[in-house]
Amino acid sequence: MSAWGPDFPPDEFEEDENGPDSDQLAFAAYEDAWRERDRSGSTDPALLVTALKARRVPKGEYAEGTLLHRVLFESWERGRTPRRMHGVIVRYRIRSTLALPGELIDIFRDHTPEHMVIPKEFARSSRWGDSEESDLEFVPAGTFSARVAGWWKDCDDDGRTREITVWLDPQSTPGRAYVMVGREIAGQTTIPRSADAILRTATKRRKRVVADGGLWVKKTKDGAFRVKGLAISLPDPEAF
Incomplete structure (x- = not known):
């Protein structure tokens, strides 16, 4: 695609x-x-x-x-x-659309606030091998509506649609994972069994590998928040 x-x-x-x-x-x-x-x-x-x-x-x-x-x-x-x-x-x-004429913006630099970053004890899947970024479903946790406004506000000021950095923590049920923001549960998603098996066992530099990506959230004109998509870099089986 x-x-x-x-x-x-x-x-x-x-x-x-x-x-x-x-x-x-x-x-x-x-x-x-x-x-x-x-x-x-x-x-x-x-x-x-x-x-x-x-x-x-x-x-x-x-x-x-x-x-x-x-x-x-x-x-x-x-x-x-x-x-x-x-x-x-x-x-x-x-x-x-936000840059002034001639202004160069570094879109690769990580601006994530400390309380929203992936914990340091984990290694990101996107940094190991040729991981594929996939669109996944997102089922919000019960606390999501109370937390999303703060997460959205703490992201870079990119307009009404912003990317919240997330990572996946496999659940006890194979193929299901928590969508994490820092150390908080934002919601849940379903992942392929092949990726699930890797995320439960793969390590790099003595750190457990976790799939990382972004949750795109839009603030509507009436002040509500709407999830636009969940894009996650799932691990490449050949890299692990």
């Missing part, structure tokens, strides 16, 4: 009825370039430049010094597959 999935970006960034914009073409070009990277085994960023030209993305849109250039080429250098571009694309679309 394309990195530009059916549920993302959020409502305010849906594709224009006149067709894809330059950003969408650029991310499509990234997928084109990645297919060639897989085929050829080459990691040369020239593959990405060629794909951008083929998609007719204006050169000025991805010129060095722009936010789009940084997103595309840093992701390429980090070896981020199209499947793992999900959260990056959403953050880019949100923050690009």
Whole structure:
């Protein structure tokens, strides 16, 4: 499936009825370039430049010094597959609307407040191997409605839709996991049995591996909070 999935970006960034914009073409070009990277085994960023030209993305849109250039080429250098571009694309679309002309925003830096970070005794799945970012269901816990406003407020000021950093803690029932914010339970979800088995046993650097990702929450105009999606980097079985 394309990195530009059916549920993302959020409502305010849906594709224009006149067709894809330059950003969408650029991310499509990234997928084109990645297919060639897989085929050829080459990691040369020239593959990405060629794909951008083929998609007719204006050169000025991805010129060095722009936010789009940084997103595309840093992701390429980090070896981020199209499947793992999900959260990056959403953050880019949100923050690009907030940036002043010429302003470069670091969307890769972790701004999560201390009380909401993944506990240090765990290793993140997204940092080990080629984990795939998947959209999962989210069933809120009984305390979610009382806690979500505080979590949303403590996130970066990205507008009405914000990403809350989360991780998964397997339950006693196989295939079920708690969705955690820091050390608090935000809700529950269902995960594939293969991922469940890995998350119960895998360790890296003597730390238990946990699947991490983001819970996207939108504050509506009437002040209510609506969950837009749960995107989690599930572990790649071949990496463990």
